[in-house]
Amino acid sequence: MSFIRQKYLIIVIAVFLIFQGSCKKASLSHERQGMIIYSITYLENDLEKFSTDLLPKKLTVRFRNDNTAMEIDGFFGLFNICNVINVKKKTNITYLNVLDKKFYYEGKFDEPAAGFGKIPKLTIRPGTHSREICGYMAKEAYVVLPGNEVPIPVYYTTDIPVQNPNWATPYRDINGVLLEFYLHISKLKMKLTATGVYFKDIDEKYFAPRKNYIKVSRKQFEDILNKLME
Numbered sequence: 113m114s115f116i117r118q119k120y121l122i123i124v125i126a127v128f129l130i131f132q133g134s135c136k137k138a139s140l141s142h143e144r145q146g147m148i149i150y151s152i153t154y155l156e157n158d159l160e161k162f163s164t165d166l167l168p169k170k171l172t173v174r175f176r177n178d179n180t181a182m183e184i185d186g187f188f189g190l191f192n193i194c195n196v197i198n199v200k201k202k203t204n205i206t207y208l209n210v211l212d213k214k215f216y217y218e219g220k221f222d223e224p225a226a227g228f229g230k231i232p233k234l235t236i237r238p239g240t241h242s243r244e245i246c247g248y249m250a251k252e253a254y255v256v257l258p259g260n261e262v263p264i265p266v267y268y269t270t271d272i273p274v275q276n277p278n279w280a281t282p283y284r285d286i287n288g289v290l291l292e293f294y295l296h297i298s299k300l301k302m303k304l305t306a307t308g309v310y311f312k313d314i315d316e317k318y319f320a321p322r323k324n325y326i327k328v329s330r331k332q333f334e335d336i337l338n339k340l341m342e
Contacts, residue, residue: 144273146311148173150304171304174314178275181318195225197280198319204280207322216325217333225280226333234282245291246306267292298341
């Protein structure tokens with residue numbers, strides 16, 4: 113093989129790998145275990161001490177038999193927040209790690225997750241368009257965010273086999289897995305877009321009760337989170 117042909121082949125393979133890595137879709141759509149990775153874009157940042165460059169860039173959702181664990185790590189590992197929905201046990205628990213301190217809040221099963229649920233229950237209407245995200249043809253829906261009367265589009269799919277995936281979020285009326293949506297956490301407003309969908313075995317430990325956490329009220333939990341964000 114000539115040097116020119118070898119060089120051309122290397123370029124083609126490199127381009128293929130780049131596009132393959134940008135957004136991955138799972139190949140085994142019948143599986144009921146897996147994870148979704150979302151990239152985070154910050155729309156507003158009211159924090160005085162932190163640039164958005166230092167804020168978390170990724171949200172991970174793990175699912176197993178309709179149980180879900182939604183998790184964000186941030187500030188170089190200084191804090192972690194994770195909401196766990198266990199459908200069989202009807203539990204809705206949000207955990208917060210701040211340095212060496214560990215707290216949790218257990219809400220009602222149908223209650224918005226502490227920390228993740230600042231957006232009130234939304235009025236949602238179906239859209240008319242669709243868009244491909246991570247290999248899925250995502251359906252459009254319109255929502256109105258607080259302080260913004262202009263409806264904005266979010267996108268979801270019914271092709272990922274998770275029942276009631278938005279149970280503890282403001283998007284509970286959307287019966288599908290969100291692939292692009294918006295969240296408020298403390299003083300942060302963020303847009304989340306799926307960058308990878310992976311069907312794989314997920315350890316049950318992600319949905320099991322965690323030990324050595326201090327139980328707090330919802331107000332205490334959110335006060336701690338807000339203090340962290342000052």
